[in-house]
Amino acid sequence: MSISYTELANAVVQKMPVYEPGKPIEYVAREFGLEPDSIEKMASNENPFGASPKAVAAAQAALAEINMYPDGGTILLRDRLSKFWGLAPEQFFIGNGSNEALMILGQTFLNPDCEVIYGEQAFVVYKIMTTLAGAKAVPVAMPNYCTDLDAMRAAVTERTRMIIITEPNNPQGTASDPEALIAFAKSLPEHVILVVDEAYAEFSSKAADLRPLIAEGRKIVCTRTFSKLYGLAGFRIGYMYGSSEVIGLMNRVRQPFNVNLPAQAAAMAALDDTEFVEKTLRGNAEGIKTLYAGFEKLGLRYVPTQTNFILVHVGPNAGTVFVELEKRGVIVRPMKGYGMPESLRITVGTLAQNAKLLAALEAILNA
Ligand SMILES: Cc1ncc(COP(=O)(O)O)c(C=O)c1O
CATH class of the missing domain: 3.40.640.10 (Type I PLP-dependent aspartate aminotransferase-like (Major domain))
Known part of the structure; x- marks a missing residue:
């Protein structure tokens, strides 16, 4: 066959960027031989407190x-x-x-x-x-x-x-x-x-x-x-x-x-x-405080947030930090695709998730 589907596709489709979602838990579990239940996904700004x-x-x-x-x-x-x-x-x-x-x-x-x-x-x-x-x-x-x-x-x-x-x-x-x-x-x-x-x-x-x-x-x-x-x-x-x-x-x-x-x-x-909404907003506000304090302790700069996630600057090794976090069962979002190769975007999690993320970050940065 000498004509590919790509050649037949509409010109606009050929120029389309591809949306890259946060990595699914099952994918990371297989990649690093981890138990899916042991993995925390803090990559797609989902609600860590579940659903209403x-x-x-x-x-x-x-x-x-x-x-x-x-x-x-x-x-x-x-x-x-x-x-x-x-x-x-x-x-x-x-x-x-x-x-x-x-x-x-x-x-x-x-x-x-x-x-x-x-x-x-x-x-x-x-x-x-x-x-x-x-x-x-x-x-x-x-x-x-x-x-x-x-x-x-x-x-x-x-x-x-x-x-x-x-x-x-x-x-x-x-x-x-x-x-x-x-x-x-x-x-x-x-x-x-x-x-x-x-x-x-x-x-x-x-x-x-x-x-x-x-x-x-x-x-x-x-x-x-x-x-x-x-x-x-x-x-x-x-x-x-x-x-x-x-x-x-x-x-x-x-x-x-x-x-x-x-x-x-x-x-x-x-x-x-309203009960679930209030629980989420309260948990998110507490999580933000915990993460700010944790990042400050680690000497990491971050952008103060009005959302349920935080953009944190981990430096030129952000790509490595991202993979090391995955290995430790925490999925976050690398920001290279957004032109911010030194940053990670981290969804605010539950108390346990935030603690796990901060402990993993500390271990990686001190290694
Ligand atoms: C800024 C922004 N707009 C829209 C969406 C899409 O949300 P929905 O799940 O409603 O399609 C997202 C999802 O992450 C988002 O971050």
Whole structure:
């Protein structure tokens, strides 16, 4: 055969970056001959306290109807979100993870004539959705690990269709000043859609409320996820809120039954589970303190976080430290792919996980 599949693939696909997920526990167990149960995954910002028990019970009950298609219009969940946020049900797009909502937004609005502005070391999905549409990526530097709103504003042209910012940022953990963000949103011209990825907003003390600006008719959409605070990453469910017009257009693009039945049930129950939410936020805040103290004791610099993970600088041997941590049963995320080869991103864990990570780090750095 002289023609490869790659040659036949769409030109945009040939340029697509590949999303590299955190290494699964089973993979690391096999690689280093470890017991899966002895491994702690602190790589993908999942909830270390498990999932909302109410959500799990609701999903289990929903399995009784698993022979049926899920509600393709996600009516009950959008009603529930409507009450939660004080927005109309038509203002919510429910996705197979907020990731899907972002991808559908890209498919709905981007084409090769468009430019998309986002942070240079931003979440890689923005690059994927931009590249897939054949649109031009306009990466903007992130000085001090922060979103540079002024530089983003200065990068706007007639062709800018979207600006995507993450509040707070992944993998940096930083957040913009809410007032500066609101002023920035107000400064944008009408042809630009501001996308605010709020995957970690519930952990942040600096989250801006953009609903009044959406109500004014400004072109702003925000994404949220059930994967982090609510501990439902495995169900793949998240959402976007914005004007009913933008959501209506996106609904034309999605699959008819894009969100599975137990996930919808779990998400609704999770929203009501304030006890689990509080437990997670409390545990995360304690974990952050423990990790800061541990890093300081080891003389490691880190970026103060508004999220459930911390970017820590371990130096030029970060790649080795990453592998040595794996050997000791702790999976974290190396940051070379994000242009930060000296750093690791570490999900805040339970008390036991944080202690294991810090002990392993100490042993590696002192070796
Ligand atoms: C910044 C950011 N946005 C979106 C997502 C995707 O989340 P979901 O699980 O809802 O697809 C993640 C997941 O890690 C993320 O870090």
